Amino acid sequence: xxxxxxxxxxxxxxxxxxxxxxxxxxxxxxxxxxxxxxxxxxxxxxxxxxxxxxxxxxxxxxxxxxxxx
Numbered sequence: 001x002x003x004x005x006x007x008x009x010x011x012x013x014x015x016x017x018x019x020x021x022x023x024x025x026x027x028x029x030x031x032x033x034x035x036x037x038x039x040x041x042x043x044x045x046x047x048x049x050x051x052x053x054x055x056x057x058x059x060x061x062x063x064x065x066x067x068x069x
Contacts, residue, residue, distance in 0.1 A: 009067040
């Protein structure tokens, strides 16, 4: 691995953990169904962010796998 790839590989676990923690927070907020009634715009924004995190996690996990080969 190049220096840049090695550095990326070392940082991926922390990045994945941070994304998972953020997603857990969002899921906790969205589990309160009344949030959609109180602040629908925020709820929609959080749902979008959760979807974005899913994609980022998938990309990070795929990248981690490819770097470890």
